[in-house]
Amino acid sequence: MERERDQPDLPDDPRDAALAWFVRLESGDADAADRRAFHAWLAQDPAHRREYDRLAGLWGDLDRVPDPRRAQRAAPTRRRFLAGAAVGGAAACAAALGGAVVLTGWPGDLTTGIGERRTVTLDDGSVLTLDADSALSVAFTAGERRVRLTGGRAHFVTAPDPGRPFVVTCAEGRIATADASFVVHRCLDSVVVAVESGTTSLTTGMEPPLPIAAGQSRSYGPEGPGPLLSQGVAVENAWRHGRLVFQGQPLDAVIADLNRYHPARIVLWDRPLAGLRFDGSVDISRPDAALNAILRTLPLRTLRPVPGLVIIRSV
Incomplete structure (x- = not known):
């Protein structure tokens, strides 16, 4: 008969104790005695279950985080760009390094993996560069050149065609131009449009189109469009030069951007x-150093309970 196992020495803080249990149970080495001790710990205090459920919820919601017990059986989505670079030959290698790929008659979807950038020339001569962990689809018709950005960020240099506008849709917004160079950046529930050259028009909801000229930017979200700003273009283009620049952005938006480059999934505990x-x-070429640089300015620390997961919590 198996002997009951005493509960291990655990930290007094329920959050730290929950993390200790999480690591043990996710290790793959926990046995029946461990699980009985774990359930006994849960029953001791409602705070124990609350903190463990919070941590397990973070893990369960992150479907792109690799489970160490399944890592050898299936490649996680966040690593898909590694396989793509190996299989796709010279074109995929160029894409993974931010090189250019010319695709004529290309009507479909384009996605990038973590840390990957891809530049594509469309059959009308327009050039788009997709940032890391981003996705879009292209559908050209006789009357319109349409791109739908479903996530992440992209830079567009449109070929002039006055009779066939170039239209980017993202969330509830529509950005249209005849000839312009601009960035569209979707982060959480906000979208930023920053124009380098030319002029675009932004339509959200039932409002009339709002012009955005060279050197200007405007954001929009569920509450509608924000004010027109004579700044933000350099910030929104920094990723094309190997950096992410933040000007007082909330931490959840900062982490959402960094997650597109970091090999692990970063989440906020509180x-x-x-x-x-x-x-x-x-510097996005060193994502872990980038994370540390952010944390040095704030009263925060990281926990890495299992491979592929970084938890940020207060000190």
């Missing part, structure tokens, strides 16, 4: 942390 603000510039 909801109030999302509202912390960060100012600074980080």
